[in-house]
Amino acid sequence: HTHTHTHTHTQSLQIGCVRVVLNSFRNKRKQAETLNVLFFSSSRSHCEPERMCPVWKLLLLLVILSLHSSLTTTEELITITEKTATREEGSCITINCTYTAQEDMQLLWFKDSQWNETGGKFNGIIVYSNTKDRPQSPQYSNRVEYQGGYERNKHRSHSASCTLRIKDLQMSDSGNYTFRYIKPQAKYMSKPLHLTINPNPCKVHLQYPQKDTFIESDTVTLQCSTSAQCQSYPEWQGYSSANVSEPTRRDEGQDKVSELQLKVTWMDDGRTLSCRPPGSTDDWQARKVTLAVEYAPRETKITVSSEDVKEGETVTLHCSSKARPNASYRWYKNGKHVFCQSTDNYTLNDVKPGDSGEYRCQASNHHGKKDSTVMINVKYAPKGVQVKVEPSDVNKGDEVRLTCLVQKSNPEVPQNSYRWYKDHSELQGHRKELHIPSATPNHTGWYHCQANNGIRSTDSTPTEISVKYAPEGTSIQGPSEIKLGSTLRLSCFSNANPEADRYSWYYKSEDMLEYVVLSHMTQELRIEKVAVQDSGWYMCSSSNVIGAGSLSTAFRVDVH
Numbered sequence: 001h002t003h004t005h006t007h008t009h010t011q012s013l014q015i016g017c018v019r020v021v022l023n024s025f026r027n028k029r030k031q032a033e034t035l036n037v038l039f040f041s042s043s044r045s046h047c048e049p050e051r052m053c054p055v056w057k058l059l060l061l062l063v064i065l066s067l068h069s070s071l072t073t074t075e076e077l078i079t080i081t082e083k084t085a086t087r088e089e090g091s092c093i094t095i096n097c098t099y100t101a102q103e104d105m106q107l108l109w110f111k112d113s114q115w116n117e118t119g120g121k122f123n124g125i126i127v128y129s130n131t132k133d134r135p136q137s138p139q140y141s142n143r144v145e146y147q148g149g150y151e152r153n154k155h156r157s158h159s160a161s162c163t164l165r166i167k168d169l170q171m172s173d174s175g176n177y178t179f180r181y182i183k184p185q186a187k188y189m190s191k192p193l194h195l196t197i198n199p200n201p202c203k204v205h206l207q208y209p210q211k212d213t214f215i216e217s218d219t220v221t222l223q224c225s226t227s228a229q230c231q232s233y234p235e236w237q238g239y240s241s242a243n244v245s246e247p248t249r250r251d252e253g254q255d256k257v258s259e260l261q262l263k264v265t266w267m268d269d270g271r272t273l274s275c276r277p278p279g280s281t282d283d284w285q286a287r288k289v290t291l292a293v294e295y296a297p298r299e300t301k302i303t304v305s306s307e308d309v310k311e312g313e314t315v316t317l318h319c320s321s322k323a324r325p326n327a328s329y330r331w332y333k334n335g336k337h338v339f340c341q342s343t344d345n346y347t348l349n350d351v352k353p354g355d356s357g358e359y360r361c362q363a364s365n366h367h368g369k370k371d372s373t374v375m376i377n378v379k380y381a382p383k384g385v386q387v388k389v390e391p392s393d394v395n396k397g398d399e400v401r402l403t404c405l406v407q408k409s410n411p412e413v414p415q416n417s418y419r420w421y422k423d424h425s426e427l428q429g430h431r432k433e434l435h436i437p438s439a440t441p442n443h444t445g446w447y448h449c450q451a452n453n454g455i456r457s458t459d460s461t462p463t464e465i466s467v468k469y470a471p472e473g474t475s476i477q478g479p480s481e482i483k484l485g486s487t488l489r490l491s492c493f494s495n496a497n498p499e500a501d502r503y504s505w506y507y508k509s510e511d512m513l514e515y516v517v518l519s520h521m522t523q524e525l526r527i528e529k530v531a532v533q534d535s536g537w538y539m540c541s542s543s544n545v546i547g548a549g550s551l552s553t554a555f556r557v558d559v560h
Helices: 054-077
Strands: 014-026 029-041 078-080 084-088 093-095 097-101 106-116 121-129 144-152 158-166 175-182 187-189 193-198 205-207 219-227 235-237 248-252 255-263 272-276 287-290 293-304 315-324 328-333 336-339 345-348 357-365 368-376 380-390 400-410 418-422 433-436 445-452 457-459 463-465 467-477 488-497 502-508 524-527 536-543 555-559
Touching (some): 158 175, 235 255, 380 457, 400 445, 467 536, 488 536
Parallel strands (some): 084 193
Antiparallel strands (some): 078 097, 144 158, 248 255, 315 345
């Protein structure tokens, strides 16, 4: 039972027993072990009492081989690297252990285990257990750390850690430690590690006020003592603070006492002070206390989820503060309370320019309050973009200036961040103004500008520029030859803005030296039943509100 425990069930069989000597190799040396092996015999009608049936001989051989296999593989299934260990009282020990694992196994660490034949199990002090059926012994509560873990190897078996750590060792912890695991097929127990705990006269004891928390400015006294048998006093660590005096040392009866006094501040909250035996470098021999100090909020700070807050985005303001007990929070915008819930986050959804302003977070607890402020500057694309044209009425030859006006923008539009378009075709130049030194009819069209402030670009609505000018390129259209008695129609055409609304016609025959003005004042000259004397040269001119255009070229008409 020390290393292997197996069970076999039988039904309606007679049980006999034979003593067998089995030779096996353990730890690379040959050793004889005497085992009791079960075998089963049927009724006497099948076999004489003096001899064993061949079938049961085979069964006996299989049982022997099975037990031999279990015995020779135990050390491979559980390995504890050390057989003995010695530690000082108050220190720590790590027992390194590995085993071949399966799922759903019961795992137990024993101290001073003994086999109970009646109960069919090991009894002892349970140092660690993963099952509620056999819980951990109270004397190891809060002192034991099981460092188990699995590693699957290439052969798909599980190499698991069963390493155990015991802290703050007591004199009563001396003894034999064994690891046992139980699976459906078998139960295995490791070889023991014998642990010896030596007395430590310099073991330290820590005394301090049994309070959950201190209040800022409280004076706290902590005493660390050890036996007077030690040559030196206990040593304090972690007290480097302006409000802590050097430890005072004194003898009290059978103890050497090192006392530390400090006037706690908010910065001492969470501070860990430790005391250890004189000259000791073993961290496990140290005794520690962590201070909890109540104080009003300190270092209140607002952080914004985005450095550049842009219109339409979602922005969260987070308020943090150091405080004990934890602070509650109130939010204000431009001095007015804006959020009724006491939470450290304040979220602005679909932010607008109107959300710009000073935001203040107030952190408070029953010890006091502390504020923090931040400016939120919501950036947005240019708004109210339009084109201003000077002069408003443009005549041919005028100097024209177009200005891209932006009603508001955050940030402002840089000087060279404008674009100009005429009839949707981009023009050269990226400044706020577009300059036309001398307007021509070709400058007529629809103009718009685009302003970009780095957040987004915004286009203006198109603005029309119509360059006005007197008639140009006047010409006559009509037949150059016509039959006698027909109707002659001549039309006067010109380019003008606005269109020409007044016309003049001129005529000169072959024998005339100068042109004469005809009475017709419309765009079309109409002569019913032309005569031979209507043959000759014709010219026209037109005018509008801007002025009169030049005469057309002479147009020859022959009547036959």
